[in-house]
Amino acid sequence: MKHIAFDAIPAFRPILFNYSGNGSGPKLPDGKNIADCISVKTEFKGVLLYEACKYVKSLDYKYIGLLDDDQAIAVSGLNRLLEIAEQQKLDVFQPAVSADSYYSHAMFVQKYGHSPESVHWVEIMSPFLRKEIFESGEAFYKANISSYGVDRYLFPYLQQRLNRCNTALIHEVSIRHLKPVTDGNKKFSNGLDARQEGELLRKKILGLIQSERLNFSEEALQSIYEVGQVRWQKWKYDLKRSLGM
Numbered sequence: 001m002k003h004i005a006f007d008a009i010p011a012f013r014p015i016l017f018n019y020s021g022n023g024s025g026p027k028l029p030d031g032k033n034i035a036d037c038i039s040v041k042t043e044f045k046g047v048l049l050y051e052a053c054k055y056v057k058s059l060d061y062k063y064i065g066l067l068d069d070d071q072a073i074a075v076s077g078l079n080r081l082l083e084i085a086e087q088q089k090l091d092v093f094q095p096a097v098s099a100d101s102y103y104s105h106a107m108f109v110q111k112y113g114h115s116p117e118s119v120h121w122v123e124i125m126s127p128f129l130r131k132e133i134f135e136s137g138e139a140f141y142k143a144n145i146s147s148y149g150v151d152r153y154l155f156p157y158l159q160q161r162l163n164r165c166n167t168a169l170i171h172e173v174s175i176r177h178l179k180p181v182t183d184g185n186k187k188f189s190n191g192l193d194a195r196q197e198g199e200l201l202r203k204k205i206l207g208l209i210q211s212e213r214l215n216f217s218e219e220a221l222q223s224i225y226e227v228g229q230v231r232w233q234k235w236k237y238d239l240k241r242s243l244g245m
Helices: 045-056 075-089 133-134 138-142 152-160 196-212 220-224 232-242
Strands: 016-017 036-039 064-065 069-072 094-097 129-130 166-177
Touching: 016 045, 036 045, 045 133, 045 138, 064 075, 064 133, 064 232, 069 075, 075 094, 075 129, 075 166, 129 133, 133 152, 138 152, 152 196, 196 220, 196 232
Parallel strands: 016 036, 094 166
Antiparallel strands: 064 129, 069 166, 094 129
16 A cells, blocks of 8 residues: 555545455554455456455445555545545446556556546556446456456447546546556466467457447457457467567
8 A cells, every 4th residue: 555645534445455365454544544455365467356246246335446466555645535536427438558667558648637547448557437337347256367468358348338538637636657567478377378368258248238238349359359450469469479579
């Protein structure tokens, strides 16, 4: 919790996830507090999502926010984020990424003075989702160790199924990402790297969209799933993998 500034009383329940699974709780300084600490050993974030989902299913809540431990934000900012979400009746949202952050996608960088911006998807680093959306992804989390593609491919699909498609980037509130973004080439226990897991998830979701006849617009399919587009990033990482780079 060292990067979370407790400058206000939380209008939410702060819960920590100890992914070492050693059962130890945090040593919090004066003025910081949590509602609970989940301690489960997990290989990576997809498994963490699965375990977190199992934990929260019995809880009564409206939104869940999932923040990485290398992000800085104040409690007042989180309170305001939730307040805006209530006002706008949002289903999925995230705070904008501060301009001095490490980031992957320039589209999520904060634009000062802008109102909430409608977007097709939000990043896995700090997504906020309605209870029913998050919990409907439980089986998918378990099958995706890295969580790669869960934000871009899975969440929009779940939203469309549930008719909960009000998604926004909140520019009034920003979060700072403190560490460089990894390139996704780490191999997991299933023999796949993150990008390979993401590709499997993308293909599965596209198949489900077709079989379930979900009503995605052509523009949404292009923006989210890169349907009908040349996928230069995939080609680049496929080439790097084949060369052992």
